[in-house]
Amino acid sequence: MKTFYLALKYLAVTLWSAFVIFPFLWMLSTSFKSQNAVTGGATWIPWAQFEPSLAGWKSLFGGVGGINIVKPYINSVIVTGTASVIALVLGTLAAYGLSRFTFRAGPIRNADITFFFISQRIMPPIVLAIPFFLMLRWLGLLDSLPGLILVYVAALMPIAVWVMVDFFNTIPRALDEMAWLDGCTPVTTFLRVILPNVAPGLVVAGMFCLIFGWNDFFFAFTLTFTQTQLLPVSIVALNSSVTPWWSLSAAAIVSVAPLAVLAFVVERFLARGGLAGAVR
Amino acid sequence: MAEIRLETLAHRYSPHGAYALKPLDMTWRSGGTYALLGPSGCGKSTMLNIISGLIHPSEGRVLFDGRDVAAFDTGRRKIAQVFQVPVIYRSMTVGQNLGFPLVCQGAPAAHRRKRVETIADRLGLGAVLNRPANALTADQKQLVSLGRGLVREDVAAILLDEPLTVIDPQQKFDLRRILKEINVEFGVTMVLVTHDQTEAMTFAEEVIVMNMGEVVQAGTPRELFEHPATRHVGSFIGAPAMNFLAAVAQDGQAMVPGTGLALPLPADVGSGSGPGPGEALTLGFRPEHLQLAGKDAALSGTVTRIWFEGLDEIIALSHPAGEIRLRAPAGTGLSPGDHAGIVPEPGRLRLYVADRLAG
Numbered sequence: 001m002k003t004f005y006l007a008l009k010y011l012a013v014t015l016w017s018a019f020v021i022f023p024f025l026w027m028l029s030t031s032f033k034s035q036n037a038v039t040g041g042a043t044w045i046p047w048a049q050f051e052p053s054l055a056g057w058k059s060l061f062g063g064v065g066g067i068n069i070v071k072p073y074i075n076s077v078i079v080t081g082t083a084s085v086i087a088l089v090l091g092t093l094a095a096y097g098l099s100r101f102t103f104r105a106g107p108i109r110n111a112d113i114t115f116f117f118i119s120q121r122i123m124p125p126i127v128l129a130i131p132f133f134l135m136l137r138w139l140g141l142l143d144s145l146p147g148l149i150l151v152y153v154a155a156l157m158p159i160a161v162w163v164m165v166d167f168f169n170t171i172p173r174a175l176d177e178m179a180w181l182d183g184c185t186p187v188t189t190f191l192r193v194i195l196p197n198v199a200p201g202l203v204v205a206g207m208f209c210l211i212f213g214w215n216d217f218f219f220a221f222t223l224t225f226t227q228t229q230l231l232p233v234s235i236v237a238l239n240s241s242v243t244p245w246w247s248l249s250a251a252a253i254v255s256v257a258p259l260a261v262l263a264f265v266v267e268r269f270l271a272r273g274g275l276a277g278a279v280r
Numbered sequence: 281m282a283e284i285r286l287e288t289l290a291h292r293y294s295p296h297g298a299y300a301l302k303p304l305d306m307t308w309r310s311g312g313t314y315a316l317l318g319p320s321g322c323g324k325s326t327m328l329n330i331i332s333g334l335i336h337p338s339e340g341r342v343l344f345d346g347r348d349v350a351a352f353d354t355g356r357r358k359i360a361q362v363f364q365v366p367v368i369y370r371s372m373t374v375g376q377n378l379g380f381p382l383v384c385q386g387a388p389a390a391h392r393r394k395r396v397e398t399i400a401d402r403l404g405l406g407a408v409l410n411r412p413a414n415a416l417t418a419d420q421k422q423l424v425s426l427g428r429g430l431v432r433e434d435v436a437a438i439l440l441d442e443p444l445t446v447i448d449p450q451q452k453f454d455l456r457r458i459l460k461e462i463n464v465e466f467g468v469t470m471v472l473v474t475h476d477q478t479e480a481m482t483f484a485e486e487v488i489v490m491n492m493g494e495v496v497q498a499g500t501p502r503e504l505f506e507h508p509a510t511r512h513v514g515s516f517i518g519a520p521a522m523n524f525l526a527a528v529a530q531d532g533q534a535m536v537p538g539t540g541l542a543l544p545l546p547a548d549v550g551s552g553s554g555p556g557p558g559e560a561l562t563l564g565f566r567p568e569h570l571q572l573a574g575k576d577a578a579l580s581g582t583v584t585r586i587w588f589e590g591l592d593e594i595i596a597l598s599h600p601a602g603e604i605r606l607r608a609p610a611g612t613g614l615s616p617g618d619h620a621g622i623v624p625e626p627g628r629l630r631l632y633v634a635d636r637l638a639g
Contacts, residue, residue, distance in 0.1 A: 174367045177334055180354035181361050182428060183384035192383075196371035 024253075031056045031249035038245045056246030060254065065240065066247055072234035073254070076214065078145060079230060083152030084209035090153070091160025091205065092198075096190055098161070099168035100176065114165055117158040125155075129222045136223055143227045151219050156209045163208060167201030168194070203266055211259060231255050282344040282436040284308040284331065284469065289340035291326055300326045302494045303339065308437075308486075310345075311467040313460075315484035317474060317516070323493040324473045328439045331471075332359040344436055355384065357436060360429020364442040366421030368413045375400070375409040378427045385432070399427045402465075403458065419451040423458070430466060437469035444479060456483060477517050481505075489513050506628075511562060511635045520567050520594055524632070525601045527561040534561045534631050536601050540578030541565075541624065543631045546639050562632040567594065569628035570606035572614075577621025579604075583614050597622065 029044055037043060037050035046052040059066025094117075097103075098110050132151050133142070141147030171194060179189040195202075220230035229237075235251045238244060290303040301323040308314050316324040329335040331342055333354035341348050349357055360381075369377050375396055382392040400406045403423045408416065413424060422443050429438045440459070444452045460483065463470050474480050480487045481501040488498040489512075497509035508514035514522035525541065527534040529549075535542035541563050549559060581597030581604060593612055597604045597620060606622055614620055631638045 172365075172367065174363050174365070175369070177354075178361065178363070178367050178425075178428075179369075179380075179384075180334070181332055181359055182381040183355040183358070183432075185355065185384075188384060192380075193369055193371075196369075199371075 024256075027249045027252055030245055031247075031253060033246050035242075053246070056244070056250040059238065059244065059247040060250055065244060067234060067237055069231065069234050069238075069251060069254070072229040072231045075145060075228060076231035077258075079148045079152055080210060080213035083149045083156055083213055084206060086149070086153045087156035087160050087209050088202065088206055091157045092164050092195075092202065094157070095161045095164030096168055096194065098165050100173070114161065117161040120154075120158040121162075125218045129218070132219065132223060142223060143225045145228055148220065148223060148228065148230070151223060152213050152216070155216070155219065156213055159208045159212060160205045163205040164198065164201050167198045171197050203269070207262070207266060210262065214255075214259060282469065283310045283346075284437060285343040285346070286327075286331075287341045287343065289327075289330065289337055289342065291323075291330060291335065291337045291339070295338075299493050301330070301337075304495045306488070306495070306498065308469060308471065310469055311463070312486065313463050313470050313472070313484045315472045315474060315480035315487045316490060317477060317480040317487050318490035318496075319475055322490045324490050325441060326493075327490075328361070328441055328471065328473055331357075331437070332361050332439055333357050358432060358434055359437055359439060360426070360432070360435050361439045361441060362422055362425040362429070362443040364445050366418050366425060366446070368416070368421050368424050370412075370414045372413055373410050374405055374413050374416065374424060377413045377424050378405070378409075378431050381428055381432050395431050395433075399431050402430075402462075403427050419447045419455055422447065422455060426459070426462070430462065430468070435468060437471060440470065440472040442473055442475070444474075444476075459483065477519070481517070487517075489516065505566070507630070507637060508564070509637050511564065511632055514564050514630075514632075518566060518568075520605045520607070522564045522566055523570075523602075523604050524562045524564045525604070527563045527631070529561060534563065536563050539599070539601055541629060543629050546631075546633075549633050549638065559634050562635070564630045564632055565624050565628055567605045567607045569625045570604070570608075570622045571625065572606070572608055572612060573621040573623045575619050575621050577623055579623070580619060580621035583616050583618045583620055585616060586614065595620070 029046065030038065032046055032052040032054070033043075033050055034053040034055060037053075040050075043049035055063065058064070060069045062068035098114050101110075103110055103113060136142045136147045136151070139147065139150075141150065175193060175197070176189055179193040180186075184193065215232065216230075217232040217236070220233050221236075224230070224233065232255070235248065235255060238247050238251055284307070286304060286306045288303050288305060289301070290299055291301040292299050316327060318324050326335065330337045333349070333352065336350075341350065343349065344357070369380060372380070378399055379392045379396045382395060387395075396409070397406070400409050403426065405420065405423060405427065408420070413421070416424065425443070426438065429435050444455060447455060456479065459470065459472075462468070472480065472483050474483075481504075485500065486498060487501055487504055489496045489504065491512055497504060497513050499507075504513060504517050508517060508522060511522075511524055514524065525536045525539065527536045527541075529545055532545050533542045534545050543563065549561075579599070581599035583595055584598045584603070585596040587594040588610065589607075591610055592607050593610050593614075595606050595608060595612065595614060597606070604622070
């Protein structure tokens with residue numbers, strides 16, 4: 001009975017894995033196809049069912065009918081990485097303040113300030129497109145990496161604040177008080193005592209920032225012209241009147257890869273117990 | 281180690297609200313042991329937090345060795361506090377926890393290591409120095425908290441905020457013993473906040489009884505036991521509680537009718553003819569200060585209940601003036617329904633006028 005149950009469990013997991021992996025496998029096989037192989041019905045195995053071609057992959061590096069995505073790729077890494085780090089640092093500091101100190105401005109309290117941050121994510125991004133455009137033009141930062149980083153920090157910080165406030169609230173205040181009694185300054189209390197306890201929160205908030213930043217198309221599209229292109233925009237630029245499924249598949253794979261690797265590493269980190277028990 | 285003096289210290293949480301701590305003056309000598317005893321919400325934790333600097337008092341001053349510490353933030357007061365729920369740095373090992381105050385001070389690593397080892401050995405934590413602090417049991421965590429105070433040679437005082445509440449009874453006993461030993465060995469001033477009278481009486485050389493934000497009485501355990509300043513203290517200290525019987529004024533005496541118990545009225549009570557309104561008279565006496573006597577004693581009653589307490593028996597007698605309890609050596613042979621006489625030990629009667637000790 002026990003073996004049967006185990007077999008059932010493995011079967012379910014296997015089926016689910018297949019279901020999840022399927023689109024990726026199809027993407028992978030499509031990226032090696034040519035026009036004929038794509039339009040000639042569903043096929044899977046290279047050489048046996050279709051003649052593999054590297055045209056799709058070549059088009060990502062300036063091949064026929066493609067564009068070079070190396071520079072947009074690097075741009076995306078710089079913008080997402082920098083903006084996420086800044087947003088995480090600022091957001092964590094803001095969240096600690098909101099969790100530990102009392103702010104009052106007229107009828108406004110801590111909870112209202114926290115909600116203000118969250119409300120930035122509730123707002124549809126299109127509302128922000130024109131103000132951001134005008135502001136960046138005024139700063140002379142349109143179509144530039146610093147301009148995009150600035151906008152992305154504004155877009156990602158609410159996520160960091162939101163996640164981190166909750167994590168800080170789970171840390172008892174007595175821990176802060178004890179650190180003061182032990183002779184810590186407020187800064188060392190934050191850095192040496194509180195921060196190590198919210199490491200899981202930092203990982204979660206960092207993940208969210210990277211995912212949202214990496215996947216954003218809207219701001220990358222509206223605030224740039226020709227000089228500074230980010231990956232999502234350049235992938236769209238690959239498209240043409242005859243949809244090049246092979247190029248798009250290859251592009252999709254390279255754009256998903258860093259997030260997949262990141263998820264894999266973080267999952268390992270969490271599973272290893274690196275964070276287990278850090279918060280009771 | 282420092283002498284701590286509180287001068288007209290008082291605190292209210294909102295500018296025009298009620299006092300959480302009513303104005304008080306108090307001096308705690310360096311190296312002494314003190315207990316703040318009172319029910320929850322009586323202001324004892326407020327007092328501790330004022331001393332450690334977590335709360336700024338709305339009135340009065342706190343002086344360490346004669347120096348006003350108002351301008352000193354918490355870290356510079358060199359106070360160690362052990363909280364009710366064990367608080368430890370969960371991200372650090374036991375050793376790192378113990379050494380943390382020295383890290384904050386910027387002490388050299390070699391000195392730190394030596395101090396940590398000394399303290400850990402003294403507290404019996406030597407074997408777990410490299411374990412994550414989170415893995416310890418509750419009583420070990422409290423020891424770590426205590427150790428963080430002791431690791432600083434210049435610690436002014438250790439404040440213990442109900443540190444034994446979440447500890448198992450057997451470990452409670454051990455921890456209390458360690459606290460006492462540490463006090464003697466290190467000569468560090470210790471202030472224990474508790475609502476457990478046994479804990480307070482066995483730990484402290486001076487017990488401060490508080491109620492409703494007010495210091496009701498401060499004195500040695502013996503003083504509190506023998507001369508409770510109010511009926512509240514008499515009921516709160518000692519088990520079973522002090523006996524109180526309503527008295528009337530007659531011929532310059534306060535007496536309980538039908539008992540033969542009487543004390544002379546102090547001169548300042550009433551206007552010669554008797555106590556004024558709001559000056560209710562009560563005679564109080566400890567169950568420990570009563571002795572069994574023959575049935576024809578001036579004070580006698582019917583046994584209603586008997587509690588067996590090992591060496592002793594607590595016997596409750598019903599009397600028209602009220603219930604009286606006495607503690608007698610076990611083996612009295614009495615059983616409920618029996619009639620028994622009792623005699624109070626001479627000089628043990630106390631007179632309370634309007635619930636306060638008279639004379």
